[in-house]
Amino acid sequence: MNPCGVGVGATILEAYEKAYEADATSIFGGIIALNREVDKATAEKLHEIFLEIIIAPGFTQEAVEVLTSKKNLRLLTIDFDAVKKPERKLTSIEGGLLIQDQDAHSLKDAEVKVATKREPTPEEWKAMELGWKIVKHVKSNAIVVCNDQMTLGVGAGQMNRVGAAKIALEQAGERATGSALASDAFFPMDDTVEAAAKAGVTAIIQPGGSVKDEDSIKKADEYGITMVFTGIRHFKH
Amino acid sequence: MKKRALISVSDKTGIVEFAQGLIEAGFEIISTGGTKKTLQDNGIEVIGISDVTGFPEILDGRVKTLHPNVHGAVLAKHDDKNHAAQLAEHNIEPIQLVCVNLYPFQATISKPEVTVEDAIENIDIGGPTMLRSSAKNHEYVTVIVDSNDYPTVLAELKQNGGVSKTTNRRLAAKVFRHTAAYDAVISEYMTELADEENPESLTVTYELKQSLRYGENPHQKAAFYKNRLVPFSLLQKRINYMGKNFHTTTLMMLMQHFKSLKNSMSRLQLQSNI
Numbered sequence: 239m240n241p242c243g244v245g246v247g248a249t250i251l252e253a254y255e256k257a258y259e260a261d262a263t264s265i266f267g268g269i270i271a272l273n274r275e276v277d278k279a280t281a282e283k284l285h286e287i288f289l290e291i292i293i294a295p296g297f298t299q300e301a302v303e304v305l306t307s308k309k310n311l312r313l314l315t316i317d318f319d320a321v322k323k324p325e326r327k328l329t330s331i332e333g334g335l336l337i338q339d340q341d342a343h344s345l346k347d348a349e350v351k352v353a354t355k356r357e358p359t360p361e362e363w364k365a366m367e368l369g370w371k372i373v374k375h376v377k378s379n380a381i382v383v384c385n386d387q388m389t390l391g392v393g394a395g396q397m398n399r400v401g402a403a404k405i406a407l408e409q410a411g412e413r414a415t416g417s418a419l420a421s422d423a424f425f426p427m428d429d430t431v432e433a434a435a436k437a438g439v440t441a442i443i444q445p446g447g448s449v450k451d452e453d454s455i456k457k458a459d460e461y462g463i464t465m466v467f468t469g470i471r472h473f474k475h
Numbered sequence: 476m477k478k479r480a481l482i483s484v485s486d487k488t489g490i491v492e493f494a495q496g497l498i499e500a501g502f503e504i505i506s507t508g509g510t511k512k513t514l515q516d517n518g519i520e521v522i523g524i525s526d527v528t529g530f531p532e533i534l535d536g537r538v539k540t541l542h543p544n545v546h547g548a549v550l551a552k553h554d555d556k557n558h559a560a561q562l563a564e565h566n567i568e569p570i571q572l573v574c575v576n577l578y579p580f581q582a583t584i585s586k587p588e589v590t591v592e593d594a595i596e597n598i599d600i601g602g603p604t605m606l607r608s609s610a611k612n613h614e615y616v617t618v619i620v621d622s623n624d625y626p627t628v629l630a631e632l633k634q635n636g637g638v639s640k641t642t643n644r645r646l647a648a649k650v651f652r653h654t655a656a657y658d659a660v661i662s663e664y665m666t667e668l669a670d671e672e673n674p675e676s677l678t679v680t681y682e683l684k685q686s687l688r689y690g691e692n693p694h695q696k697a698a699f700y701k702n703r704l705v706p707f708s709l710l711q712k713r714i715n716y717m718g719k720n721f722h723t724t725t726l727m728m729l730m731q732h733f734k735s736l737k738n739s740m741s742r743l744q745l746q747s748n749i
Contacts, residue, residue: 333705335681335699335700335702336690336698336699337697338687338697339695339696341695470692470694472692
C-alpha cells in the first residue's frame with residue numbers, strides 16, 4: 239500500500255484540502271486517515287467525493303450526520319494514545335516468518351548533515367522533513383516530491399531509483415518548481431539529481447552512503463541544489 | 476534432608492552425565508520408566524516414582540507423576556511455613572529440580588504412515604503438567620526442558636551451591652514456550668483431524684531458524700522463524716551455504732524469486748501438457 243497524497247495545515251480542513259490537492263485523481267475510492275477530530279466543515283468536504291473508509295481519532299456529531307448520509311462509507315475511530323508499544327512486523331515467506339522491528343526511526347534521532355555547498359532555507363528544511371516522514375511509508379524504491387505542506391508526486395515500488403523519481407516528478411509537473419525531493423535510499427548515481435534539477439527541485443534529502451555520493455553532490459552543486467544526508471535508510475517492501 | 480531432583484526424559488542425550496553431576500552436587504534422583512532404567516544401567520542410584528507416590532505406574536505409563544506427592548513436592552513455596560507444615564503432615568519431601576522433556580509428538584506425526592492412535596499415544600500429559608508446575612514455582616524450583624541447559628545448571632550448582640533466580644526464571648520462560656509450542660503442534664494436528672475451517676484461535680508455532688543481520692533497514696532488528704510443520708529444504712540449505720548472514724530484504728527477494736520460479740515452472744509444465 240502507498241499513500242497517494244499527504245497534507246498538513248493549521249486546521250484539519252486545511253490539511254485535508256492539501257491532501258486532496260496532492261493527488262485529486264487517486265483519492266477517488268480511497269481511504270482517508272486524519273489525526274484530528276473531523277468537524278462539520280471537513281465532513282462536508284469529504285462528503286463531496288467517493289471514499290471507502292475514513293479513519294480519525296473522532297468525529298463530531300455533526301460530522302457523523304453529514305457522513306452517514308452516504309450508504310457505503312465506513313467511519314472508523316482510532317485512539318492514537320492507546321498505541322503504546324509498536325508491534326513487531328511479521329512477513330510471511332515460504333515455510334516461515336520474518337519478524338522485524340517496525341521502522342520507527344525518526345529524523346530527530348538521525349545525524350543529518352548538509353552535503354552540498356548551499357545550506358537549506360528554513361522552508362526547504364520543513365519540506366524535506368515532511369518528505370522524509372512520508373517516504374518511509376512508500377514502497378521501495380520510493381521517491382517523494384513535496385513542499386512544506388503537501389506531497390506533489392509519489393514514485394513507488396519501482397525497480398530502479400531514477401524510475402521512481404521520474405514518476406514522482408512527472409506527477410508533480412510544474413508544481414515541482416522550488417520543491418523538495420526525498421529518497422528512501424541513497425542514489426547509486428547522479429541521474430536522480432539531474433532529473434530533479436531539471437524539474438525544478440531545489441532541495442534533496444536522502445540517506446547518503448553510496449560509493450558515488452561525490453557524483454551526486456557535484457551534480458547538486460552544479461545546479462545550486464541543497465542536499466542533506468540522513469545516514470538512515472527506509473526500505474519498505 | 477537431601478535435595479531432590481526428578482528426571483523423566485524422552486530424549487536421553489547427556490542425561491547420565493547430568494544425573495551424575497546432580498548426585499555430586501548432593502541431590503538424590505527420582506525417576507520414571509525408561510529414564511530410571513537408563514540411569515540404573517549406568518550405575519546411578521535412583522528412587523522410583525512409585526516409591527514417592529506410593530502408587531504404581533498405571534495405564535501403560537499414562538499415569539506416573541500425576542500425583543499430589545509429586546505436584547505437592549514441586550509446587551510448595553519453600554519459605555512458607557504453612558506449605559512446609561502441610562508437606563510434613565502428608566510426608567512429602569520437596570523437589571528442588573525437575574528435568575523433563577516430552578514425548579516426541581511432532582516427530583511422530585511427521586512419519587509418513589503414522590496412525591491416529593500412534594499420534595494420540597504420543598500426546599504427553601504428565602510431562603507438560605510437571606513442567607508447568609515447576610515453571611510456575613520457579614522461585615524455588617529449577618526446571619530444565621532442554622539438554623543444552625545441563626552444563627549451565629551443573630556449573631552454577633558447583634560454583635554457588637544453587638541455581639540463581641535469574642537462571643530459574645530464564646529456564647521457566649523456556650518451559651512455557653516449549654509447552655505452548657508443543658500444544659500448538661497438537662492443536663494444529665487435532666484441528667486438521669477434526670476438519671475445522673477458520674477455528675476461533677490460530678495456534679501455529681515457529682522455531683528460530685536464525686537471527687538476521689538486520690531487517691529491511693539496519694536500524695530494525697530481525698529474525699527468521701521456520702514453520703515447525705513445513706519442510707524447508709531450499710532455504711535451509713542455502714542459508715547454511717552462504718558465508719554472510721542474510722538480512723530481511725535479501726531473504727524476501729530470494730523467496731519472491733523462488734515463488735515466481737515455482738509458478739513459472741508449473742506454467743511451463745501446463746503448456747507442455749496442452
